[in-house]
Amino acid sequence: MSVKAFAPASIGNVSLGFDLLGAALAPLDGSLLGDWVDVRASNSFELSVDGRFASRLPTGTQNNIVTKCYEFYQQALISHNKAPLSVAMHLHKALPIGSGLGSSASSIVAAFYALNAYAGEPFDKDTLLLMMGELEGQISGSIHYDNVAPSYLGGMTLMTGLERPVCSHLPVFDDWYWVACYSGLSVSTAAARNILPRQYDLSTTLAFGRQLAVFVHALHCGDRALAASTMNDVIAEQHRKTLLPNFDAARDYAGQQAALAFGISGSGPTVFAVADKYENAQHIQTWLEEHYIQNEDGFSHICKIDTAGTRILPA
Incomplete structure (x- = not known):
């Protein structure tokens, strides 16, 4: 018996919802943007890895996050x-580390999902999500669900701050195109958090709360223009963009192409643009590929929101 689980990449924060919003991504070309983990019967635990970015993982089985997931789940x-499991696991690492696409979250979610499916699903969704968040917190330095929740459950998720339910699904506009572009550089989540101020003034706090509330309201009302008007990052972007070469030029070009929004995905360096016309999304993607990508590791995709979340793949 074997179980293979795929977990999609995700946009953390979605600009206006620092640590509170996340959205899963599905490339329009049908490719799988995310990691997958396979679990199969074995007399003793072992881990194998492959994939485009496998060489970037820490060396040694004990240092791999999938091993930590296995030990936590046991x-x-x-x-x-x-009864504990006796299994071997395989990680296909398709997402770059430190990319802002929820790379660690994708591996964690796929690992827990596969283990739970293999074990006959002894833990419910909220319990499993709490496990995922705790492991993610060990990597980033604090527990937050803006990547693990959308990667696991799909769609756009709003974190509740509660143990049950951990998050709530928000409506999404299926006619919006999400252009995601990874520059090829690496940004540490912990470093990107450390660059932020420890305190914010009252006006910034009020702006953050107002934008998030109006955005959620607009999604439920189906008001695209109102939702787009709130997608501005008043918390992190002005500080984190200093880590991202050519960010301001990318934002300016996206604006010239009538982008509804432009921002940093998670901690970066991946950026995203939202467009309501496919032609505009194509123009933005082409510019980002020519001017924002820094090396051969970079890539871009035009996506829709992945509403499926983590799923079982054929063995």
Whole structure:
């Protein structure tokens, strides 16, 4: 028996929702943008890896996040008086580390999903999501769900701050095109958090709360113009863009092509633009490929929101 689970890439924050919003991505060309993990029976635990960005992973099985997921899941089984698993795991690493596309979240989500499916689903969605968030927090330095939740559940998710439910699904506009472009550089999530101020003034705090509230309202009302008007990052962008070469020029060009929004995906360096016309999305993608990508590791995709989330792939 074997189980293979795929977890899509995601945009954390979605500009206006720092640590509170996330959205899963599905390229229009049908390619799978994300990591997958395979679990199969074995007499003892072992881990193998492949994929475009496998060479960027820490060396040694014990240092791999999938191993940490396995150990965490084993302890959860034991604490619930369930038999531990004897399995081998394989990670296909398609997302670059430090990309702002939820790379660690994708590996974590795929690993937990595959393990839980292999074990007969002893843990429900909220319990599994809490496990995913805790492991993600060990990587980034704090527990937040803006990547693991959309990668796991699909769609656009709003974090509740509660244990149950951890998040709520928001409506999305299926006629919006999301252009995601990874520059090829690497930005540490912890470093990107450390660059931020420790305190914000009252006007910034009020602007953040107003934008998020109006955005959620606009999504539920189906008001595209109102939703787009709120997609501005008043918390992190002005500080984090200093880590991203050619960011301002990219934003300016996207604006010239009538982009509804432009921002940093998670901690960066991936950026995203939102367009309501495919032709505009194509122009933005072409410019980003020519001017924003810094090396051969970079790539871009025109996407829609992935509403499926993590799923089982054929073995």
